[in-house]
Amino acid sequence: MDRGQDVMLQPERDTAENLTPRQRDVLDAVLRLLVEEGDLTMAAVARRARCSKETLYKWFGDREGLLTAAVRWQASKVRVMPVDAGNLDLVSLTESLEGFARDWLQVISSDTSIALNRVAVSHTASARGNLGAIVLENGRFALAGRLKPLLEAGKRRGHLAFEDSETAFRTFFGLVGRDVQIRLLLGDWPGLTEAAIAGDAARATQQFLALYGTSH
Numbered sequence: 001m002d003r004g005q006d007v008m009l010q011p012e013r014d015t016a017e018n019l020t021p022r023q024r025d026v027l028d029a030v031l032r033l034l035v036e037e038g039d040l041t042m043a044a045v046a047r048r049a050r051c052s053k054e055t056l057y058k059w060f061g062d063r064e065g066l067l068t069a070a071v072r073w074q075a076s077k078v079r080v081m082p083v084d085a086g087n088l089d090l091v092s093l094t095e096s097l098e099g100f101a102r103d104w105l106q107v108i109s110s111d112t113s114i115a116l117n118r119v120a121v122s123h124t125a126s127a128r129g130n131l132g133a134i135v136l137e138n139g140r141f142a143l144a145g146r147l148k149p150l151l152e153a154g155k156r157r158g159h160l161a162f163e164d165s166e167t168a169f170r171t172f173f174g175l176v177g178r179d180v181q182i183r184l185l186l187g188d189w190p191g192l193t194e195a196a197i198a199g200d201a202a203r204a205t206q207q208f209l210a211l212y213g214t215s216h
Helices: 021-037 043-048 053-060 061-074 090-108 110-124 131-155 165-177 180-185 194-212
Strands: none
Touching: 021 043, 021 053, 021 061, 021 110, 043 053, 043 061, 061 090, 061 110, 061 131, 061 180, 090 110, 090 131, 090 165, 090 180, 090 194, 110 131, 131 165, 165 194
């Protein structure tokens, strides 16, 4: 038997839970600066967060390390519910997928994420630094790394059928996001109330299970 079936799938811990409250405050300051100013320097962050540049370098390394930590901190708000991979039933799988979808829609519709994505796009277009690559690597790619183990556990338990977890993840991601993110970037609010988000998350999950589930 695959010993991977006996482990507990846990949400990502290496970003949020390893940060001190003070470090989280600093990263929140970084995100606010990006929203307000469209860019940042270590000196500006030190002023806003009321800490020394030496402390920033000690905690996060250089400016790129600080940006990476801030993007990871924002992305960590999209969680995967812990599940027992060896005893994963369809109800738990469905609840975990819906929870992931709800968190992701809530995060991408926040003012911080909208502004961060706009800044990343503008930096990429003007070749100003590599914020776009940082957002992609530590946002979308990090989410894939967090959700794929759940999808693979669902496959091992016979609830899902797919050949490639990346393709399955992209399908789920597309069903959840639809055109929401591009509309938000362009200033069109697609009515993402809490109730609408819950409904969209449930709809996307059921559509995904209709495509990849084995019980229909």
